[in-house]
Amino acid sequence: MGNIIAAIAVLGALGALFGLILSVASKIFEVKKDPREEAILSHLAGANCGGCGYPGCGGCAAAILAGNAPVTACAPAGPDNAAAIAEIMGMAAPTGERQVAFVRCNGGEAAKKRFEYVGVHDCLSATKIAAGPLDCRFGCLGFGSCVNACQFGAMSIGPNGTAVVDPEKCTNCGACMKACPRGLITSVPASKKVHVACANLDKGKAAMSVCGNSCIGCGLCEKECKKDAIHVVNGVAVIDYDKCVGCKLCTKVCPRDAILPKATAEEKEKYKAIKKAQAEKAAAAKKAAEEAAPQA
């Protein structure tokens, strides 16, 4: 018993001694820091997520102060904090809309599997075995590497087996984008609701045979869009978010349900009926005009 008490006393005394030395030393060797650094740090997210590329939030604050990083370097902190940092630095507040991550795949159960992968539960590992268990070489594997990478609980594996982002929680820090071995996750403006959820660059049959929800590059959406906001680029439809107004016409004509939010069968039928009625009306008008012409 005496041994234990002696050990506790000696080590406690050592610890207290070192603590005392350190606290005295911190006063003696105190370095005057730029107060702005503390102020900037208080406006960063404080998650030490590393999304900015600097070692922790302290490193990011120092880099912003030194002018090596933009005031928007911390994506998770959001535009309000970026504006506050800009004020500290004496710069104009940055403009720009909040961005969130989006997974460009909606394959899930519709994507055909070549084999059942039973290895390490990690997307990168899965892609190393015969180029991954999916027929589609672009699709989401659903092993959740992005879910593990997310520090904010915004990523999850959705009901159909592909990763989905919760736009409310997403801070656009970029961790998931780096974690995805297939590069499926991109930033999209938070206010836009219509997205192409496919990244398959193959066309026609090659894209059709591997997945039920793949974009085959047919271009129906491109013809349907009244705002010239969606185009087939390299075999996959891409939305120009500057032009998109969110009318969802493209979702109703997509034969592959590759554009989110998915239109239900009823909506599609309804839209088809409207289109048919419009076409008949136009044809009738044309006919009437032709009949009227010879009389004149």
Place this chain on the structure above:
Amino acid sequence: MEIFKLLSITLGAILANNFIFSQFLGCCPFLGVSKKVDTAVGMGVAVTFVMGLASAVCFVVNKYILIPLDLAYMQTVAFILVIASLVQFIEMFLQKAMPALYTALGVYLPLITTNCAVLGVVLLNVQNGYNFIESVVYGITGGLGFLLAIVLFASIRERLVFADYPKCWDGFPIALITAGLMALAFMGFSGLKVW
């Protein structure tokens, strides 16, 4: 004879009993901070510095506090305490006195707090029964051995970029293979006897 003993400690710590390649201590920073030669040199110098100082301070703590009080079995705990406070103290001191060195060492200095090579060297000092001078020499030369190993390794890793190895070895696998081959090469030094 003293000088010969110091020389044999030096040769042993740098080559034959290299901390990384034959004792497997400090492998974490060895693999983690060896992507560029510049940072590897920074880490190596910082480790050398801390190992030398930790050897000196821990020798004093062990000889004049732990052994007289019959508390030698608490060495590990006491040494961790000493090393952690020492690194903190050095960090504060450098920030004030030598800001250039402080920024050069950067994040590596606090990282050393949990480096097992530093704890290893002070425990080995006790195990080998070294006196004060021998302890300090062993600490510094052990650090130099670490410096040599990490700089060589970083140079190889820089060149690996141009090497044509299977893609699945990218990153840590090829680093571990390289480290293994280097350890084999350093095995050639075992049994080295000058005196």
